[in-house]
Amino acid sequence: MLKLEGKRIYLRPVRRSDAEQIYRYARHREISRFTYVPYPYRLEDSYAFLKSLRRWRRKGTSEVFGMVDKGSDQLLGLIGMHRIDRVNKRVEIGYWLGKEHWGKGITSEAVRLVVRYAFKEMKLQKVVARVWHPNIASAILLKKCGFKLEGCLRRQTFRNNRWYDEFMFGILKREYKFSDREQ
Numbered sequence: 250m251l252k253l254e255g256k257r258i259y260l261r262p263v264r265r266s267d268a269e270q271i272y273r274y275a276r277h278r279e280i281s282r283f284t285y286v287p288y289p290y291r292l293e294d295s296y297a298f299l300k301s302l303r304r305w306r307r308k309g310t311s312e313v314f315g316m317v318d319k320g321s322d323q324l325l326g327l328i329g330m331h332r333i334d335r336v337n338k339r340v341e342i343g344y345w346l347g348k349e350h351w352g353k354g355i356t357s358e359a360v361r362l363v364v365r366y367a368f369k370e371m372k373l374q375k376v377v378a379r380v381w382h383p384n385i386a387s388a389i390l391l392k393k394c395g396f397k398l399e400g401c402l403r404r405q406t407f408r409n410n411r412w413y414d415e416f417m418f419g420i421l422k423r424e425y426k427f428s429d430r431e432q
């Protein structure tokens with residue numbers, strides 16, 4: 250099984266047995282505020298998401314990992330690689346974390362693991378992320394992980410009865426610092 254090891258967490262592909270825990274986290278309104286996660290969120294949404302993911306995996310366009318606590322093996326949230334584009338060698342990431350685990354640097358660790366995997370193992374050249382304004386926590390964490398703000402797509406998404414501008418963030422392989430031993 251694919252496993253990306255960090256200090257406090259590891260990432261592994263999401264599986265069907267995660268459905269109930271995904272539901273328990275994702276039904277919180279704040280998870281849906283700046284994402285396409287539906288609200289209200291039902292257990293069926295979780296199973297439908299996992300079913301779609303199996304289809305995306307077969308097509309090779311997405312992989313979604315669980316962020317898992319190393320000590321307890323508890324699932325904490327999800328981080329996905331989407332629109333995997335092997336011609337242009339780029340991928341888009343998206344993530345959410347269970348509300349009770351916010352503010353401890355967990356998603357920053359997960360983003361770094363995925364970026365390293367994209368460049369080192371998948372041989373991609375660029376990782377991008379879209380942040381709906383004003384999702385400050387997400388913008389800050391991407392900058393901390395070395396992403397640069399590339400532009401703003403104005404009134405790009407209509408959701409929750411309002412328009413959102415989307416900030417495009419990206420990191421290039423040549424900007425990413427592998428440790429000497431890894432290179």
Ligand SMILES: CC(C)(COP(=O)(O)OP(=O)(O)OC[C@H]1O[C@@H](n2cnc3c(N)ncnc32)[C@H](O)[C@@H]1OP(=O)(O)O)[C@@H](O)C(=O)NCCC(=O)NCCS
Pocket residue numbers: 279280281283284343344345346347350351352353354355356357358379380381384385386387389390393
């Ligand atoms: C965005 C999200 C994944 C962040 O996860 P997290 O594990 O709490 O993030 P981290 O702790 O790694 O980093 C967040 C950073 O933003 C900072 N931050 C958070 N809220 C902030 C605010 N309102 N103002 C300023 N800084 C803020 C944190 O202090 C932290 O920086 P620090 O490490 O320098 O202290 C989480 O809030 C979440 O799941 N949100 C809902 C779903 C979502 O919006 N997903 C992203 C879509 S693009």
